[in-house]
Amino acid sequence: MEKVKLTIDNKPIEIPKGTTINKAARQLGIEIPTLCYMQLHDLNIENKPAGCRICVVEVQDRRNLAPSCATNCEEGMVIKTHSTRVLNARRTVMEFILSDHPKDCLICPKSGNCELQTMAHQLGIREIPGEEIASTSTYRKDTSPSIIRDLDKCILCRRCEMMCNTVQTVGALSAINRGFMATVAPAFEQNLEHSTCTYCGQCVAVCPTGALTEVDHTPDVLRALADPAKTVIVQTAPAVRAALGELFGMEPGTLVTGKMVTALRELGFDYVFDTDFAADLTIMEEGTELLDRLKRHLNGDRSARLPILTSCCPGWVNFFEEYYPDLKDIPSTAKSPQQMFGAIAKTYFADKINVSRKDLVVVSIMPCLAKKYECQREEFSSDGNRDVDFSISTRELAAFIKQANIDLNNLKNGEFDAPLGESTGAGVIFGATGGVIEAACRTAYEIFTGKKLERIDFTELRGLEGVRAATIDFDGLPLNIGIAHGLGNARNLLDEVRSGRSQFHAIEVMACPGGCIGGGGQPLHHGNSEIIKARAAALYNEDRGKPLRKSHQNPFIIKLYEEFLGKPNSEKAHHLLHTKYFDKKKKIIVKQ
Amino acid sequence: MSSIKIELRQEDVNKIKEICSSFRNDPQELINVLHKCQEHFGYLPAEIQEVISDELEVPLAKVYGVVTFYSFFTMTPKGKHPVSICMGTACYVRGAEKVMDEFKKELGLQVGQTTKDGKFSLSSLRCVGACGLAPVVMIGDKTYGRVAPDDVRNILKEYE
Numbered sequence: 001m002e003k004v005k006l007t008i009d010n011k012p013i014e015i016p017k018g019t020t021i022n023k024a025a026r027q028l029g030i031e032i033p034t035l036c037y038m039q040l041h042d043l044n045i046e047n048k049p050a051g052c053r054i055c056v057v058e059v060q061d062r063r064n065l066a067p068s069c070a071t072n073c074e075e076g077m078v079i080k081t082h083s084t085r086v087l088n089a090r091r092t093v094m095e096f097i098l099s100d101h102p103k104d105c106l107i108c109p110k111s112g113n114c115e116l117q118t119m120a121h122q123l124g125i126r127e128i129p130g131e132e133i134a135s136t137s138t139y140r141k142d143t144s145p146s147i148i149r150d151l152d153k154c155i156l157c158r159r160c161e162m163m164c165n166t167v168q169t170v171g172a173l174s175a176i177n178r179g180f181m182a183t184v185a186p187a188f189e190q191n192l193e194h195s196t197c198t199y200c201g202q203c204v205a206v207c208p209t210g211a212l213t214e215v216d217h218t219p220d221v222l223r224a225l226a227d228p229a230k231t232v233i234v235q236t237a238p239a240v241r242a243a244l245g246e247l248f249g250m251e252p253g254t255l256v257t258g259k260m261v262t263a264l265r266e267l268g269f270d271y272v273f274d275t276d277f278a279a280d281l282t283i284m285e286e287g288t289e290l291l292d293r294l295k296r297h298l299n300g301d302r303s304a305r306l307p308i309l310t311s312c313c314p315g316w317v318n319f320f321e322e323y324y325p326d327l328k329d330i331p332s333t334a335k336s337p338q339q340m341f342g343a344i345a346k347t348y349f350a351d352k353i354n355v356s357r358k359d360l361v362v363v364s365i366m367p368c369l370a371k372k373y374e375c376q377r378e379e380f381s382s383d384g385n386r387d388v389d390f391s392i393s394t395r396e397l398a399a400f401i402k403q404a405n406i407d408l409n410n411l412k413n414g415e416f417d418a419p420l421g422e423s424t425g426a427g428v429i430f431g432a433t434g435g436v437i438e439a440a441c442r443t444a445y446e447i448f449t450g451k452k453l454e455r456i457d458f459t460e461l462r463g464l465e466g467v468r469a470a471t472i473d474f475d476g477l478p479l480n481i482g483i484a485h486g487l488g489n490a491r492n493l494l495d496e497v498r499s500g501r502s503q504f505h506a507i508e509v510m511a512c513p514g515g516c517i518g519g520g521g522q523p524l525h526h527g528n529s530e531i532i533k534a535r536a537a538a539l540y541n542e543d544r545g546k547p548l549r550k551s552h553q554n555p556f557i558i559k560l561y562e563e564f565l566g567k568p569n570s571e572k573a574h575h576l577l578h579t580k581y582f583d584k585k586k587k588i589i590v591k592q
Numbered sequence: 593m594s595s596i597k598i599e600l601r602q603e604d605v606n607k608i609k610e611i612c613s614s615f616r617n618d619p620q621e622l623i624n625v626l627h628k629c630q631e632h633f634g635y636l637p638a639e640i641q642e643v644i645s646d647e648l649e650v651p652l653a654k655v656y657g658v659v660t661f662y663s664f665f666t667m668t669p670k671g672k673h674p675v676s677i678c679m680g681t682a683c684y685v686r687g688a689e690k691v692m693d694e695f696k697k698e699l700g701l702q703v704g705q706t707t708k709d710g711k712f713s714l715s716s717l718r719c720v721g722a723c724g725l726a727p728v729v730m731i732g733d734k735t736y737g738r739v740a741p742d743d744v745r746n747i748l749k750e751y752e
Contacts, residue, residue: 171651176660187645187652188638195653 006077020048021068022055025081032057032081033090035097035119035208036157037069042464042529043486043513047162047206052155053093054119058083065089094123099134101209102152108210113524115208116155137180144192145373146199146215151183153211160184160203160212167513168487170319172197196322200315200487200511201369201520206527214369214521217390218400224361224389225268231353232361233271234264235341235420238279239367239431239516240394242538246523246531247398248408253534255542258413263401264365265414273420275364276427278341279439281560282312283426283551285577286334287444288568290506294448294479305330307482307497307504310436312336314374315511315520317581319487324494325583333578337430338364338371339380341420342387343576348564349420357385364391367431367519370511379579393521422556425456425543432536433485433515434461434468437508441472441481442550449475456549462540464514464533467492469504482507485515600639607632608640612647619648622658626665635669671706671713673751675699678728680719687740688727692716694741695729698748711751 002017035052050070060078139151164173172195186195204212245254296304309331346357375388429435460470466489482504484490490509496502517535525531611628615621645652659665706713725737
């Protein structure tokens with residue numbers, strides 16, 4: 001490969017031709033500040049619209065400053081990343097951006113975690129010249145079931161547009177208008193609710209400012225906790241325990257399962273349960289459905305369509321309801337773990353503790369924003385009473401713990417309550433891409449073959465490759481497994497299914513890059529994909545440390561079927577734990 | 593969103609599809625498709641953009657993004673008598689803005705809007721190459737030179 005030699009801040013470097021200046025600088029340990037540029041290296045995601053102009057540098061003998069994210073290194077370049085000219089330009093650019101930005105940092109949901117705020121501080125901006133004559137643009141605030149768009153705070157970095165279009169291929173958001181009125185919005189500036197949005201929340205996960213945030217449900221939770229008539233129980237998704245610690249200064253990948261349980265108890269929840277239990281239950285239902293379809297398919301039953309697609313991820317469900325309604329009978333009918341938990345809590349558990357369902361409040365802690373929408377779906381309620389009342393994100397939980405003045409770092413480890421807190425390692429790995437299908441394989445193998453699975457770790461199903469394929473030997477039957485994370489990758493697999501070219505028996509899809517650990521409700525990664533890898537490693541660690549690692553070995557799951565559900569896919573299980581999907585494709589009304 | 597809710601007839605849908613297929617339904621040809629559609633229909637209401645989005649497999653938000661980016665594209669139909677006021681440098685310094693204000697007042701319109709009866713629409717343009725006549729107003733194909741705010745009412749009377 002052809003190389004070029006140049007110097008950056010007087011440091012010589014030799015680098016492959018075609019490398020941008022910001023990447024060359026990073027190799028030298030020089031971080032050039034930016035607001036729009038973002039790269040998630042392991043996930044193959046890059047945003048470089050060269051829009052913010054914060055990253056400009058001075059290139060000797062060039063008239064104009066160059067945006068370092070979009071300028072390639074050339075032979076002999078002499079680059080200064082912090083000359084006085086550069087610093088002045090950066091300040092001016094920042095002043096212009098701030099002149100059209102609200103100054104309500106005190107009550108902004110992004111305060112303290114805002115890249116714009118941090119940059120203003122880093123550049124030492126203390127006043128905005130001409131602010132009194134600068135006009136500010138205002139847009140209508142848009143609140144959907146999961147996401148709030150407050151475009152007054154948009155700085156047009158277009159990371160959200162890149163995530164929504166290039167990575168997720170959802171196409172809900174696009175840059176619109178021009179000049180002062182330019183912003184990012186759905187078609188015809190409709191509300192997100194009326195767009196193709198799947199609520200995956202990846203736009204929120206990358207937004208550098210308070211323009212895109214989640215709907216905060218902690219006040220609802222607080223009200224429920226304060227109501228003496230209510231019994232309030234909480235379930236925590238697997239990915240939360242691998243990321244919550246980051247918001248309390250811990251290293252990415254620190255598991256805080258026990259501390260999180262104690263914190264939730266101190267916050268006043270009557271029972272602290274684990275969504276992992278419901279993940280085990282999902283495996284029983286989904287695994288049984290897979291084996292049933294597989295057997296019928298092998299026996300020549302044409303109505304048994306393969307591949308079966310996982311259905312745990314609400315962003316993914318929204319995606320295929322919008323874009324692939326013709327395939328809506330292919331995904332597993334099993335509800336997501338969040339909703340299975342809710343269904344069991346408001347029937348079996350409510351009866352056990354003798355509380356009526358309307359006095360039982362189920363709260364979920366999720367790494368996800370689509371879960372907020374999911375728990376509001378009509379089919380997941382009974383007489384207007386939701387199975388899961390409120391879903392709050394990992395970020396909201398952290399804020400809630402801080403509000404209550406609880407010092408997570410110094411809490412003792414607590415244990416989940418019985419019975420909805422018992423889980424196996426299979427439930428834990430649901431939080432990482434490949435984890436659901438690995439958990440399913442552990443159980444399906446033993447049920448299908450009647451033999452004990454010796455090798456529990458299916459490492460061939462793990463990793464961060466966008467689309468992965470593996471063949472698992474089911475005692476002579478080769479089972480072809482496909483895995484996709486990120487909706488753009490899922491689209492590729494679905495197009496194959498639609499055209500009949502797919503060779504897979506089962507496909508796992510998670511909407512967010514990395515799986516739930518990279519979810520839209522997780523602590524912000526600010527473009528560092530190492531954080532996502534560390535969270536995945538933490539989940540696989542917890543799995544390895546569990547005495548039981550196969551869902552069907554969970555003693556409470558066994559008891560639940562004996563006492564209440566009968567057997568997997570029984571009529572009662574179908575009624576409580578399965579759902580159906582809808583054609584939500586937007587239609588054009590044509591007058592004949 | 594500044595568009596009028598319309599219902600497309602089947603022949604309109606067919607026309608849009610025909611235009612798209614004349615560009616091989618290639619998403620790269622979006623701007624050309626929009627040009628042709630606006631040429632045919634006079635404007636690009638939401639319903640037309642929806643068909644184009646479906647045919648070219650371009651997200652609707654993207655289509656809308658392009659339509660709103662280029663000032664040539666419009667989502668509201670032009671009036672029977674489209675009024676354009678030149679805001680080029682020469683016209684501007686000779687009082688085009690005051691003329692524009694008078695038209696806004698008389699027609700009760702903002703730039704880019706059309707009267708309810710569909711008779712007049714108001715837009716601004718940049719230089720028609722008749723700077724000696726500044727400020728210049730065009731209504732349809734007819735040009736008016738050295739227009740003063742006081743002339744506006746009389747000019748509009750010609751179209752009653």
